[in-house]
Amino acid sequence: MAKTKKPPRWYFSLRSPYSWFAYRELTERYPDVAxxxxxxxxxxxxxxxxKLLDEADVELPIVPMSRAKNFYILQDTARLSKARGLKMTWPIDKDxxxxxxxxxxxxxxxxGHGRAFVEHTYRARWEESRDITKRETIAEIAGQIGLSPQLLADAADDPAVRDEGVQCLxxxxxxxxxxxxxxxxxxxKYFGVDRLRPYVAAFRGQDIEEVERSWQDYDELPRFSAPGGDTGHAGGCG
Incomplete structure (x- = not known):
């Protein structure tokens, strides 16, 4: 029997500023791809x-972040947010x-409200400097998108949802x-927000030049640059 072909997909983190940038570009510039x-x-x-990942013999690529890399990411995201016309804040994550x-x-x-949740959660974290790891924040976001505050705030207590999350990882x-x-x-595979255009080309079956022609470059971004993304870490880049 032939293998079922996996759909095109992207992995995002609500913690990551680079995922936030990618989310904005996907939804605003390439809604068909999103x-x-x-x-x-x-x-x-x-x-x-x-513990559940250990039982599945899965080791995620999460490593401590150096002080130098942490400072670089602060500078880099400041440049990228300015170039995109975004007013970005850096929340403080305590435990x-x-x-x-x-x-x-x-x-x-x-x-059926996943995209709305992502939009509100990214806004809370990167524009309002709110702690999205607090249940009360998630409860408020749930109310804003018309869902049960308790259902979303307590999602981590549901074993079935926990198992679904493990499958994602x-x-x-x-x-x-x-x-x-x-x-x-x-x-x-494509890593980083800077590889979004080549990915769009692959998704649409277009030449990269065709995607480039429809792209209005940000003022301070090179046509191609080092990948902008978060590698796995134990903390430091928000």
Whole structure:
């Protein structure tokens, strides 16, 4: 029996500023691509999720971030947000549990409001400097998009949702993810917001030149640059 072909997909993190940039570009510039992708969240697991990953013999590419890299990312995201005309804030994460927001996304997606949840959560984190690892923040976002605050705020307590989240992380491992945003089309992989245009070309079956002609470059961004993305880490880039 022939293998079922996997759909094109992208891995995003609500924690990552580079995923936020990619989200904005996908939805604003390439809505057809955004609509045709499978959206899969990626995050740094808590102890319970890590135990389930260990049982599945899955090791995620999460490593400590150096001080130098942390300062670089602060500078880099300041440049990229300015070039995009975005007023960006840097929240302070105190003892974060990333299951709270990312598993809430899975519930929101199940209810048909996944994209709205992502929009409101990115806004809360990167424009309002709010702590999206707090259940009260997620409860408020749930109310804003017409969902049960308790249902989303307590998503991490639901064993079935937890298992679904583990499958997302296992999928990232099988796809060879090493950072976000991470795009997959067939056997081809693209890392970083700066590789979005080549990915769009692959998705649409177009030449990169055709995609470039429809692109209005940001003032301070080179045509091609080093990948802008978050590699796995244990903390430091928000």
């Amino acid at each position: 609509d045709g992708l499978e959206w899969i969240p990626f995050w740094e697991p808590d102890d319970l999720t890590q 974060p549990n990333w299951e709270v927001s990312h598993l809430a996304y899975l519930v929101a997606a199940r209810e 296992i999928s990232s491992y099988k796809d060879g993810l090493f950072g976000v945003p991470f795009f997959v089309h067939g056997r081809d």
